[in-house]
Amino acid sequence: MTAAPPLVVADKLTKYFQLSGGRQIHAVDQVTLTVHEKEVVGLVGESGSGKSTLGKTLIGLHPRTSGTASYRGEALPQRYQPEDFRRWAKKTQMIFQDPYSSLNPRMTVGEIVGEGLKLHSTCSATEIRDRAGDWLKRVGLEPDHMSRYPHEFSGGQRQRIGIARALILEPEFVVCDEPISALDVSVQAQVVNLLDELKTSMGLTLLFIAHDLSMVRYVSDRMAVMYLGVIVEIGPASDVFFSPKHPYTEILVASNPEPDPLRERHRRSETIAGEIPSPVDVPAGCRFSGRCPRVMDVCRSVTPQLLPLADATDRQVACHLFAT
Amino acid sequence: MTTVQPQDIAAGPPLLEVDDLRVEFDTYGGSVKAVRGVSFSVAAGKTLAIVGESGCGKSVTVQTLMGLTPMPPGRITSGRARLRGVDILGRTEIGGREIRGREIGMIFQDPMTSLNPTMTIGRQIAETLEVHRGWSRKRALDRAVELLDMARIPEAAQRANQYPFEFSGGMLQRAMIAVAIACEPAILIADEPTTALDVTIQAQVLDLLSDLQRDIGTAIILITHDLGVVARMADDVVVMYAGQVAEQGSVEDVFYRSAHPYMLGLRAAMPSNSSDRRHRLLPIEGSPPDLFSPPTGCAYAARCPHAMRICSTTDPGAFSLGGGHTARCWLHGDKAPRVPQLAYAGAAPGLKA
Numbered sequence: 001m002t003a004a005p006p007l008v009v010a011d012k013l014t015k016y017f018q019l020s021g022g023r024q025i026h027a028v029d030q031v032t033l034t035v036h037e038k039e040v041v042g043l044v045g046e047s048g049s050g051k052s053t054l055g056k057t058l059i060g061l062h063p064r065t066s067g068t069a070s071y072r073g074e075a076l077p078q079r080y081q082p083e084d085f086r087r088w089a090k091k092t093q094m095i096f097q098d099p100y101s102s103l104n105p106r107m108t109v110g111e112i113v114g115e116g117l118k119l120h121s122t123c124s125a126t127e128i129r130d131r132a133g134d135w136l137k138r139v140g141l142e143p144d145h146m147s148r149y150p151h152e153f154s155g156g157q158r159q160r161i162g163i164a165r166a167l168i169l170e171p172e173f174v175v176c177d178e179p180i181s182a183l184d185v186s187v188q189a190q191v192v193n194l195l196d197e198l199k200t201s202m203g204l205t206l207l208f209i210a211h212d213l214s215m216v217r218y219v220s221d222r223m224a225v226m227y228l229g230v231i232v233e234i235g236p237a238s239d240v241f242f243s244p245k246h247p248y249t250e251i252l253v254a255s256n257p258e259p260d261p262l263r264e265r266h267r268r269s270e271t272i273a274g275e276i277p278s279p280v281d282v283p284a285g286c287r288f289s290g291r292c293p294r295v296m297d298v299c300r301s302v303t304p305q306l307l308p309l310a311d312a313t314d315r316q317v318a319c320h321l322f323a324t
Numbered sequence: 325m326t327t328v329q330p331q332d333i334a335a336g337p338p339l340l341e342v343d344d345l346r347v348e349f350d351t352y353g354g355s356v357k358a359v360r361g362v363s364f365s366v367a368a369g370k371t372l373a374i375v376g377e378s379g380c381g382k383s384v385t386v387q388t389l390m391g392l393t394p395m396p397p398g399r400i401t402s403g404r405a406r407l408r409g410v411d412i413l414g415r416t417e418i419g420g421r422e423i424r425g426r427e428i429g430m431i432f433q434d435p436m437t438s439l440n441p442t443m444t445i446g447r448q449i450a451e452t453l454e455v456h457r458g459w460s461r462k463r464a465l466d467r468a469v470e471l472l473d474m475a476r477i478p479e480a481a482q483r484a485n486q487y488p489f490e491f492s493g494g495m496l497q498r499a500m501i502a503v504a505i506a507c508e509p510a511i512l513i514a515d516e517p518t519t520a521l522d523v524t525i526q527a528q529v530l531d532l533l534s535d536l537q538r539d540i541g542t543a544i545i546l547i548t549h550d551l552g553v554v555a556r557m558a559d560d561v562v563v564m565y566a567g568q569v570a571e572q573g574s575v576e577d578v579f580y581r582s583a584h585p586y587m588l589g590l591r592a593a594m595p596s597n598s599s600d601r602r603h604r605l606l607p608i609e610g611s612p613p614d615l616f617s618p619p620t621g622c623a624y625a626a627r628c629p630h631a632m633r634i635c636s637t638t639d640p641g642a643f644s645l646g647g648g649h650t651a652r653c654w655l656h657g658d659k660a661p662r663v664p665q666l667a668y669a670g671a672a673p674g675l676k677a
């Protein structure tokens with residue numbers, strides 16, 4: 001790691017959703033995360049574990065319940081006001097999973113891509129058109145696609161439109177929420193390569209959320225694993241992938257099927273027993289204790305903290321097995 | 325037209341043989357040639373995976389076998405599908421046994437398309453047994469609980485009394501499998517059964533399918549575009565492109581001895597876990613052809629890095645590489661140059677299947 005101040009820091013960041021009857025969903029619970037400039041941090045974990053919520057809360061799309069977040073050392077507001085959005089939208093953006101529903105079907109591609117500039121800059125209409133055209137070229141589309149509507153494009157093309165829309169303000173930090181999950185294998189590589197190239201040319205910092213662990217390892221410098229609202233493990237992506245430490249990460253990695261029939265046939269399947277606990281009534285102690293194959297007595301009462309490993313300080317694990 | 329009958333070496337005669345199936349849809353824009361001469365066979369107790377790009381005709385193929393393709397606008401313009409030798413296209417039952425539900429069970433990507441939200445899970449399974457097998461209410465309900473238990477639904481007896489909305493996504497998918505196997509069908513068709521699930525829940529569902537296959541001997545047709553899932557589950561693979569079979573064969577042949585440039589393209593587009601991170605992914609540029617007027621030559625020609633002049637004028641048809649492995653590609657013709665990454669039939673020039 002370099003000595004430069006981190007780009008994004010979340011400290012005990014918490015986001016609860018209120019339910020009727022005073023109950024609440026512990027979507028993100030006391031997450032502490034540092035993202036360095038020009039770094040790609042991959043975020044994986046079970047469905048409903050809080051990945052999207054963490055990403056959205058970091059860039060102000062959800063108000064925080066508690067905890068702090070900062071950007072280049074400057075505290076981010078707990079709840080964004082319109083002027084906060086104007087200011088921070090230029091620095092932080094999000095790319096969404098579904099290239100079908102996230103683009104307004106009644107707007108032309110030019111209007112969609114240029115919208116950010118219209119809202120957040122003083123550019124003239126012609127300038128906006130020119131910049132939108134440039135961006136379409138940059139993501140591998142044609143400037144004369146501007147007058148067409150989203151339904152005229154394939155999934156991969158729509159995802160490029162979504163990327164152009166997010167990047168036209170030239171943000172520094174982009175949350176990519178499953179940007180490739182809805183795409184065909186043949187198209188996923190196009191989008192990943194495009195992000196990779198833009199990362200280099202623009203110096204982007206990315207939080208890359210996905211289910212496909214092989215792709216996350218490929219794309220990311222570090223990988224963070226979430227389970228039921230908390231980060232249970234984080235470290236260099238290949239290290240986490242090839243030698244997972246947390247029992248949940250072990251099972252997650254073992255569940256990731258690889259396109260290699262011989263290997264798959266000989267691999268013992270390790271599935272998790274039991275069902276995911278409700279994020280409303282989170283278990284006491286370790287959140288994985290009800291399903292963990294290596295659970296100990298202490299796990300059911302004491303919450304393990306995310307701490308560096310004794311022999312690899314760039315890796316952190318929240319599990320009593322690694323307590324020193 | 326060439327037809328291909330892959331021979332399964334291990335098993336006896338195939339349970340299901342699909343031969344030159346063609347399906348079109350009539351629309352205001354013209355007719356969409358969704359399935360253009362698909363042939364494959366499924367052996368009893370084995371798993372056949374169908375892979376391919378979105379829109380290439382995977383779902384229409386299997387839905388047509390099940391009689392689920394709406395007609396009109398759909399139309400079967402040719403083909404046969406023989407289950408134990410009897411053509412099932414256009415029929416709803418053979419020998420007094422209903423095809424849908426009894427002979428062939430189906431699992432969809434979205435469990436709610438086949439579960440009734442206003443009926444308890446247990447009743448839904450029991451009803452299938454009452455209708456298809458004429459069982460008593462009591463016997464059917466007892467079996468429903470057993471099936472939920474086989475599908476690893478915890479506390480199956482209590483869960484049987486719950487409604488679909490009380491189940492999580494992964495549990496619903498497993499409950500739907502319980503419904504689909506209730507009548508112990510000869511074939512289970514699973515259309516993207518795990519696409520909406522995360523990898524740990526996906527693994528549970530895939531394990532369940534494998535265990536059930538072992539226990540009740542069902543053949544499985546698995547549709548997915550996840551090559552990892554194919555590697556884990558399949559005995560045989562059909563790779564579809566633009567309504568046709570581009571390549572088919574055993575999972576080993578298709579993965580380790582790929583013979584069609586589209587399959588090579590898919591493999592190069594995926595990150596490999598054994599290699600170094602910085603080898604760049606190679607996407608397949610371009611998009612599939614318009615199925616209103618499919619190209620006269622090879623459907624993949626516009627995207628293929630090895631396309632030759634003949635490819636854009638003449639359909640290659642399927643070349644046989646032996647052992648049931650076939651590829652629809654001119655590179656297997658005897659006048660074609662050799663492409664190093666591609667597998668060929670022995671050292672001999674390609675033989676027309």
Ligand SMILES: Nc1ncnc2c1ncn2[C@@H]1O[C@H](COP(=O)(O)OP(=O)(O)OP(=O)(O)O)[C@@H](O)[C@H]1O
Nearest residue numbers: 017025027045046047048049050051052053054279
């Ligand atoms: N706007 C909302 N209102 C209420 N609850 C929400 C809201 N958004 C998310 N949740 C809940 O918060 C929890 C975390 O959801 P989140 O979408 O962040 O998970 P995720 O890890 O992104 O899952 P997935 O992999 O399925 O996208 C879930 O229990 C979810 O139901």
Ligand SMILES: Nc1ncnc2c1ncn2[C@@H]1O[C@H](COP(=O)(O)OP(=O)(O)OP(=O)(O)O)[C@@H](O)[C@H]1O
Nearest residue numbers: 349356358377378379380381382383384385397615
């Ligand atoms: N009812 C219909 N009317 C008109 N066209 C249809 C109809 N159903 C399917 N098609 C067309 O048939 C083609 C094949 O569709 P199909 O659903 O089989 O694709 P698929 O391979 O299952 O794709 P996916 O991976 O996206 O599920 C597509 O071009 C589709 O638009």
Ligand code: SF4
Nearest residue numbers: 286289292299319320
């Ligand atoms: S703290 Fe205990 S229950 Fe939690 S993951 Fe570690 S060993 Fe398992």
Ligand code: SF4
Nearest residue numbers: 622625628635653654
């Ligand atoms: S027939 Fe020609 S265009 Fe088609 S896959 Fe083979 S080489 Fe490529």
Ligand SMILES: [Mg+2]
Nearest residue numbers: 051052053177
């Ligand atoms: Mg999400």
Ligand SMILES: [Mg+2]
Nearest residue numbers: 382383384515
């Ligand atoms: Mg389909």
